[in-house]
Amino acid sequence: xxxxxxxxxxxxxxxxxxxxxxxxxxxxxxxxxxxxxxxxxxxxxxxxxxxxxxxxxxxxxxxxxxxxxxxxxxxxxxxxxxxxxxxxxxxxxxxxxxxxxxxxxxxxxxx
Amino acid sequence: xxxxxxxxxxxxxxxxxxxxxxxxxxxxxxxxxxxxxxxxxxxxxxxxxxxxxxxxxxxxxxxxxxxxxxxxxxxxxxxxxxxxxxxxxxxxxxxxxxxxxxxxxxxxxxxx
Numbered sequence: 141x142x143x144x145x146x147x148x149x150x151x152x153x154x155x156x157x158x159x160x161x162x163x164x165x166x167x168x169x170x171x172x173x174x175x176x177x178x179x180x181x182x183x184x185x186x187x188x189x190x191x192x193x194x195x196x197x198x199x200x201x202x203x204x205x206x207x208x209x210x211x212x213x214x215x216x217x218x219x220x221x222x223x224x225x226x227x228x229x230x231x232x233x234x235x236x237x238x239x240x241x242x243x244x245x246x247x248x249x250x251x
Numbered sequence: 252x253x254x255x256x257x258x259x260x261x262x263x264x265x266x267x268x269x270x271x272x273x274x275x276x277x278x279x280x281x282x283x284x285x286x287x288x289x290x291x292x293x294x295x296x297x298x299x300x301x302x303x304x305x306x307x308x309x310x311x312x313x314x315x316x317x318x319x320x321x322x323x324x325x326x327x328x329x330x331x332x333x334x335x336x337x338x339x340x341x342x343x344x345x346x347x348x349x350x351x352x353x354x355x356x357x358x359x360x361x362x363x
Contacts, residue, residue: 171350181356182356183352184354237282
């Protein structure tokens with residue numbers, strides 16, 4: 141599998157519930173980023189967590205990083221219909237310019 | 252606000268045509284990128300440019316070329332379009348030494 145694999149591939153929840161998405165990666169990292177993509181649009185950066193951080197918050201987003209397990213999770217609390225999107229994690233590739241994206245988690249928040 | 256624009260949202264071309272996809276950013280970013288996105292495969296890097304007139308191959312450069320004559324503009328060229336190049340193409344830019352990439356809205360290209 142590629143660097144940055146998300147799981148689950150798809151998630152359907154009711155508005156107000158929490159959504160948790162996971163990302164696993166293979167090689168050591170300096171940081172890990174999460175992006176959101178609304179249907180048919182470009183990606184939007186959500187949050188970056190550095191390798192020496194274990195947890196980071198931004199509004200309703202909470203990201204954790206476990207470098208020993210090479211995994212990260214993105215938690216969206218009190219989800220809204222507007223959170224319906226695909227979510228991708230991204231880690232640095234073999235050059236400082238390259239990002240490697242996973243195949244994403246498709247989140248559907250039902251009103 | 253950082254803005255990355257792409258010349259077309261939707262494009263339909265015929266096999267063998269030469270196709271130009273244009274990307275413009277207005278934040279004086281040094282680095283620019285072209286990705287393609289296909290279902291189940293995520294985003295794959297085609298080419299990137301770390302500065303004007305500089306370009307580097309990404310993971311899937313075959314069948315593509317790029318041009319960066321001005322800092323704000325990065326063009327992706329399909330020399331002879333083929334049906335397997337039907338895809339969503341995303342352009343992105345970022346500042347040198349920063350991590351966050353800013354994406355354009357994408358161009359959905361169909362090659363018939």
